[in-house]
Every structure is written in structure tokens, then in C-alpha cells.
Amino acid sequence: MSRILADIMGFGRQYLRSKVGAFFTFGFPILLIVLFGLIFSPSGTQKVSLPVQNLDGSSFSVAYLNELNNTTLVNIRMIPADANITNYINDNSLSLALQIPVNFGSKIVDGLGSNYSGPVLVTIYGDKSQSTFGTAVAAVQAASVSFNYKLSQTLPLVAPGVQGLKEGYQFLDYFLPGVVGITVMTNALFSMSAICAEYRQRGFFKLLATTKLRKYEWLISKFVFFSIILILSLLTTFAVASAVFDTHSTITLLSLVMIPAGAFLFVSLGMLLGVAIKDPESGNAVANAISFPMMFLSGTFFPLDAMPDFLQVVARAMPLTYFNNGLRDTMVYGNTGGSLINLLVVVVIGVIFFLLASRLMSWKER
Amino acid sequence: MSEGLIQVEGLSKHYPPDVKAVDDISFTIQPRQIFSMLGPNGAGKTTTVEILEGLRTPTSGTATIFGVDVTKDYSTLRDRVGILPQSFEPFDNLKPTEAVQYWAGLYDIKMTKSQANFLLERVDLTERKSVLSRNLSGGEKRKLGIALSLINEPELLFLDEPTTGLDPKARRDLWRLIEEIRKKGTTVFLTTHYLEEAEKLADDVAIMHKGKIVARGSPHDLIARYGKMTVIVLSGAGSEALREIRRRGIEATEENGDVLVPVKDPTEMRAIFQKISGIELQAKDIYTRRQTLEDVFLNLVGAKMDEGDLKP
Numbered sequence: 001m002s003r004i005l006a007d008i009m010g011f012g013r014q015y016l017r018s019k020v021g022a023f024f025t026f027g028f029p030i031l032l033i034v035l036f037g038l039i040f041s042p043s044g045t046q047k048v049s050l051p052v053q054n055l056d057g058s059s060f061s062v063a064y065l066n067e068l069n070n071t072t073l074v075n076i077r078m079i080p081a082d083a084n085i086t087n088y089i090n091d092n093s094l095s096l097a098l099q100i101p102v103n104f105g106s107k108i109v110d111g112l113g114s115n116y117s118g119p120v121l122v123t124i125y126g127d128k129s130q131s132t133f134g135t136a137v138a139a140v141q142a143a144s145v146s147f148n149y150k151l152s153q154t155l156p157l158v159a160p161g162v163q164g165l166k167e168g169y170q171f172l173d174y175f176l177p178g179v180v181g182i183t184v185m186t187n188a189l190f191s192m193s194a195i196c197a198e199y200r201q202r203g204f205f206k207l208l209a210t211t212k213l214r215k216y217e218w219l220i221s222k223f224v225f226f227s228i229i230l231i232l233s234l235l236t237t238f239a240v241a242s243a244v245f246d247t248h249s250t251i252t253l254l255s256l257v258m259i260p261a262g263a264f265l266f267v268s269l270g271m272l273l274g275v276a277i278k279d280p281e282s283g284n285a286v287a288n289a290i291s292f293p294m295m296f297l298s299g300t301f302f303p304l305d306a307m308p309d310f311l312q313v314v315a316r317a318m319p320l321t322y323f324n325n326g327l328r329d330t331m332v333y334g335n336t337g338g339s340l341i342n343l344l345v346v347v348v349i350g351v352i353f354f355l356l357a358s359r360l361m362s363w364k365e366r
Numbered sequence: 367m368s369e370g371l372i373q374v375e376g377l378s379k380h381y382p383p384d385v386k387a388v389d390d391i392s393f394t395i396q397p398r399q400i401f402s403m404l405g406p407n408g409a410g411k412t413t414t415v416e417i418l419e420g421l422r423t424p425t426s427g428t429a430t431i432f433g434v435d436v437t438k439d440y441s442t443l444r445d446r447v448g449i450l451p452q453s454f455e456p457f458d459n460l461k462p463t464e465a466v467q468y469w470a471g472l473y474d475i476k477m478t479k480s481q482a483n484f485l486l487e488r489v490d491l492t493e494r495k496s497v498l499s500r501n502l503s504g505g506e507k508r509k510l511g512i513a514l515s516l517i518n519e520p521e522l523l524f525l526d527e528p529t530t531g532l533d534p535k536a537r538r539d540l541w542r543l544i545e546e547i548r549k550k551g552t553t554v555f556l557t558t559h560y561l562e563e564a565e566k567l568a569d570d571v572a573i574m575h576k577g578k579i580v581a582r583g584s585p586h587d588l589i590a591r592y593g594k595m596t597v598i599v600l601s602g603a604g605s606e607a608l609r610e611i612r613r614r615g616i617e618a619t620e621e622n623g624d625v626l627v628p629v630k631d632p633t634e635m636r637a638i639f640q641k642i643s644g645i646e647l648q649a650k651d652i653y654t655r656r657q658t659l660e661d662v663f664l665n666l667v668g669a670k671m672d673e674g675d676l677k678p
Contacts, residue, residue: 202455206421210449211472212441364421 053079058105073139119159177327178300188266196274197283205363227260254330268353370394377427389577402568407674410577411557448520454511458500505536559674593657600625601651
């Protein structure tokens with residue numbers, strides 16, 4: 001018994017002194033409960049961002065929008081009335097939109113009179129594979145029921161119609177870019193922070209400093225290496241998803257450009273962490289602490305729209321958000337413009353991290 | 367003094383608030399020699415070497431190798447200098463052949479597999495060339511380190527404590543290798559805290575203590591200058607023998623039951639032995655004890671050195 005106790009004490013001490021062990025025992029579950037709690041808290045779950053195009057402009061359509069707002073399920077933002085809704089949805093990589101038709105008000109008036117010819121359809125453009133779609137449909141149905149009841153009590157003056165977006169696409173199509181995103185982030189970030197710490201601890205940096213290899217050459221070689229293996233990872237993941245799950249998202253030239261950009265960003269971030277981290281174990285703990293929130297708050301698993309407003313603001317500060325969005329724009333929505341903007345953001349953040357890391361990292365002793 | 371391959375003048379490295387790792391040292395090293403910087407842990411050996419290797423910046427003083435200021439133009443020396451850093455460890459997941467080829471690439475040298483294997487043969491690693499480096503023994507790892515440091519066929523080779531922590535056999539193997547390297551005309555700058563190593567290998571020794579060079583010369587010179595004379599030891603002879611020896615006018619002391627007879631001038635050895643042989647002694651053994659660098663170090667520093675640590 002005393003030996004068992006001694007072993008528990010000895011092993012326990014070692015385990016808890018291990019920063020990785022401590023992180024996964026205490027830090028990780030706390031992080032998960034906090035993140036999921038915030039994402040799925042009552043204040044945050046139901047509100048879905050719903051872009052609305054009002055082609056009518058009458059007091060009836062305004063009243064209808066008020067009903068929609070009263071459901072508390074959606075945050076309404078307006079789409080310009082002169083925009084082509086299909087183009088607007090594509091250009092902005094939207095997965096949801098609502099269109100109130102022309103003459104909405106006059107048809108309501110007609111319906112209230114003697115010329116009732118059926119309900120006016122408000123069209124929900126939505127991607128049925130997204131979790132936000134159901135919430136939006138429920139909100140529009142509730143608003144319509146309430147609107148109808150207030151005006152006529154009997155006639156269904158307004159009813160929702162659904163126009164599917166990306167028919168044939170499934171959740172996995174939207175999830176795939178997220179999976180690629182976290183693969184790029186974890187590989188580059190974890191590897192580089194651990195490599196930097198290990199190289200410093202074991203004297204490899206000093207060893208390299210004695211050769212002709214320059215620091216920037218070493219950094220470039222890491223960037224190129226990770227770009228190559230991560231492009232291969234993207235192709236493999238894509239092939240498996242297509243073959244096994246019949247996904248419809250596509251690998252575009254831009255998606256292949258996004259990978260090196262992401263590798264550059266996260267290799268640079270890993271190097272920056274590696275500058276401050278003294279040993280590989282601490283490197284893993286710090287990389288975990290940074291990557292896990294990013295994983296959950298960057299739209300990898302859940303649409304950003306499903307999060308409370310303040311978390312959406314946090315998500316906008318996460319580099320992975322732009323990488324995920326950029327990949328999703330080009331692979332799923334075919335939105336080249338949006339993807340290019342996200343690519344630019346990724347590159348700019350990467351350059352900032354790279355310059356900082358290059359400046360702060362030293363292979364030599366002071 | 368003639369211009370040396372390495373010239374160091376007034377070199378210091380201080381760390382705040384008041385640590386003087388290297389404290390105003392000057393020395394010159396001639397080519398084709400094994401120069402050994404000998405001293406305990408913390409004496410400032412590695413700091414000195416790393417300044418010469420361009421890895422640290424000195425607080426003051428100058429250091430040149432082949433006439434090049436190491437603080438300004440070290441990069442021009444990389445083709446001519448090989449380095450085995452202290453506590454060298456190879457990359458775990460590379461085999462020795464792969465490690466040599468990889469390292470050659472970092473020096474812009476295209477090395478074929480057979481050329482890499484030839485280099486490994488030189489350091490006696492042929493049989494282990496296909497084993498992952500993490501599975502090599504401590505001595506084999508150091509041999510691989512030396513192979514890497516020889517990739518550019520350097521004129522000057524820095525070996526920073528190459529045998530620390532190795533077993534006696536591995537240490538002797540490396541000594542043989544270092545001697546062979548010197549025979550091929552390479553100048554070797556060797557730091558060590560093993561007195562025996564410096565005495566066996568070095569042509570020129572600098573004893574370093576608390577950041578300063580406290581003695582400099584060949585092992586023979588240092589022993590002659592700072593060592594005591596050779597001693598005849600009458601093992602277990604005891605105090606009665608001591609009295610008898612002294613009565614015959616021979617200077618002697620007693621240490622743990624042994625009688626020690628110092629021989630100040632080697633030419634007196636025969637005469638002293640003759641005098642002693644006339645005394646009836648109960649000695650278990652009679653032998654001479656030659657002075658070593660260990661005695662020199664003890665005399666200079668006032669402490670013995672054990673695995674780099676000072677022991678009173």
C-alpha cells in the first residue's frame with residue numbers, strides 16, 4: 001500500500017509538474033467549458049444574423065420587419081434594395097438572406113380587401129446544411145404568424161418560401177476548410193514553437209550559427225517545408241472527403257495559394273512564441289493555450305453568426321478566422337473577391353509576426 | 367611574440383551586475399598545434415571559445431583568427447574553422463550519413479553518400495552510419511560531432527570539452543582521433559577540465575581560473591615551473607624509517623605512513639637511491655612519483671579538480 005502511495009505521489013508530482021499534463025488536466029477542460037458556455041449561452045445561441053432585402057418599402061414591410069425583430073431570434077441587417085440578391089449573397093459569402101418582394105404592401109392590402117389570392121411569399125435564401133438556417137426559418141415563420149394574426153386573424157397574408165443555396169452541399173463542405181485551417185495552424189504553430197524551444201535548449205541554434213546558414217534562410221526553409229506538406233495535407237483531406245462523403249466543395253488555385261499564406265502566418269507566430277519559450281514543454285502548453293480558443297472562435301466548427309456579438313468581435317481579432325473564411329470563400333462560395341481580401345489580411349498579419357520574430361530571435365548568446 | 371593563428375588581446379566578457387566571465391586575457395596560438403585551455407567549470411573557457419567562434423560579443427578587447435577580427439568579420443572564417451560545441455548533441459532522427467550530408471549542405475558543399483561515409487570512416491563510425499543518431503552512445507555522438515566539424519576541412523578546429531561525460535574508453539578513442547587530426551596539419555583549440563587530457567594531447571596549455579589565465583606553457587614547462595620535484599615514495603615505511611633517513615642527511619617527510627623523499631634535481635636521483643638502499647627499511651613498496659599537471663593545478667589554484675568541479 002505504501003509503495004502504491006509512494007508511486008502515486010511520485011508520478012503525480014511529475015505529471016502535474018509537466019506543463020502539458022497540467023494544461024490538459026486543468027487548463028483544457030476549463031477552456032472548453034468557458035468557450036462552449038459562451039458560444040451556447042442563452043444570450044448567444046438563438047440570435048442569428050439575417051441580412052434582409054426589402055424591395056417594397058411600404059409601412060407593411062416595415063411592420064413585418066418589426067415582427068421579425070420581435071422574435072429576438074435574428075439580428076437584422078439590410079441589403080441595399082438595388083442589389084442583385086444572388087450576386088450579393090455570393091460576393092459576401094452569405095449563408096442566409098431574406099427578401100421581401102416588390103409590392104409586398106399592396107398585395108397585403110389586396111388580401112385584406114376582397115382580392116385575396118394567397119399569401120405573399122417572403123423568400124429565405126439559405127444553406128440548409130448550416131445550423132443557422134433552422135433558426136432563421138423559425139424566426140420568419142413566427143414573424144409571419146404574428147403579422148398575419150395582427151392584421152386579419154384568419155388569412156395567411158404572408159408566408160415564408162425557401163430558396164436553397166448551394167444545393168447538394170452538406171455540412172462537411174463547410175467544415176472541410178475549417179479542418180484544413182486547424183491543420184495548418186496546429187502543424188505550423190506547434191511545430192515551430194516546439195522546434196525553437198528545443199533548438200535553443202539543446203544548443204542547435206548555436207550549432208547552426210557556426211555554419212553558413214543564415215537565420216532568414218532557416219526561416220524560409222521552414223516556411224517552404226510547411227507549405228509543401230500542408231498543401232499535400234489539403235489534397236489528401238480533400239480527396240478523402242470527396243471519396244467517402246461525396247462533398248462538393250472544390251480545390252481552387254486560390255485555395256492552394258491560401259495554404260502557403262497560412263503556413264507563413266502560423267510559422268511566424270510559432271517562431272514568435274519560440275522566442276519567449278525556454279523549453280519544448282512550455283512551448284506545447286503555450287501553443288495549446290493560443291490555438292484552442294482560436295480553433296473554436298474562428299468559425300471552424302460553428303458559424304460566427306451563431307456566437308454572441310462580443311465573441312464575434314473576438315473572432316475578428318483571430319488570424320485563423322481570416323484563413324478559414326478565405327478558404328471557405330474560394331472552396332465553397334466561389335467568392336474570389338472575398339477570398340483575396342482574407343488572403344491579404346492573412347499575409348499582412350503573417351508579415352508582422354515574421355518581422356517581429358526575425359528581429360527578436362537570436363541564435364547567439366548576448 | 368610572432369603573429370599567431372589566433373591572437374587575443376585584453377579580452378573581457380562581463381555580465382551585469384559584476385560577473386567577470388572572462389577578465390582581460392591575452393594569448394597567441396601558433397598553427398599546427400593542440401592548444402588546450404584547461405580549467406574548472408565556470409573558469410571562462412567556453413565563454414572565451416564562443417567569442418572566438420563568433421557566438422558571443424566581448425565586452426572589451428580584440429580577438430583575431432587568421433588576422434580576421436572575429437567580432438566583425440567572422441562570416442569570412444566559416445570555410446576555415448570547424449567547431450564542436452560544448453555538450454554537442456546530433457539531431458535525433460538523422461542517421462550519421464544523413465547528418466553529414468545535411469551539414470555539408472549548410473556549408474555549400476555537395477557531398478555524396480560515399481564521401482560522407484568516408485568521413486565517418488575517419489572518425490570510426492562506419493559500423494554505426496545507418497543508426498538513428500538518438501541511438502548512438504555518448505562517445506559515438508561526439509565522434510559524429512567531430513565528423514560534422516571536419517566537413518569543411520578546417521585549418522582550425524575548436525573542440526569545447528569534447529570528452530566530458532564519456533567513459534574512459536570512449537575518451538581514449540577521441541584522444542586518438544584528435545591526435546590524428548593534428549597530424550594532418552589542423553590546429554586544434556581544445557578546452558577541457560581533464561588535466562590528464564591536456565597533459566596527454568596538448569602542445570601548449572593555458573590554465574584558466576576565475577576568468578583569468580593563471581599559467582601558460584607546454585605541460586612539461588608548467589610542471590617544471592609550477593610543479594614540485596619528483597618524489598621517491600617509501601610506502602608504509604613509517605616514522606622510524608623517516609628518522610633513519612633524516613639521520614643520513616636526506617630531506618624527507620611523512621604522509622599517511624609513507625615516507626616521501628623529494629628529488630630537487632633529477633641528477634641527484636641515483637645518489638639518493640644509493641643512500642636509501644643502505645638503510646634497513648620495512649617499506650611495502652618503493653617507487654617514484656612524477657609530478658603532473660594535477661600537481662601544477664593544485665599548486666596554482668589551491669584545489670583539486672574533479673569532473674570540472676573544484677575540491678579542496
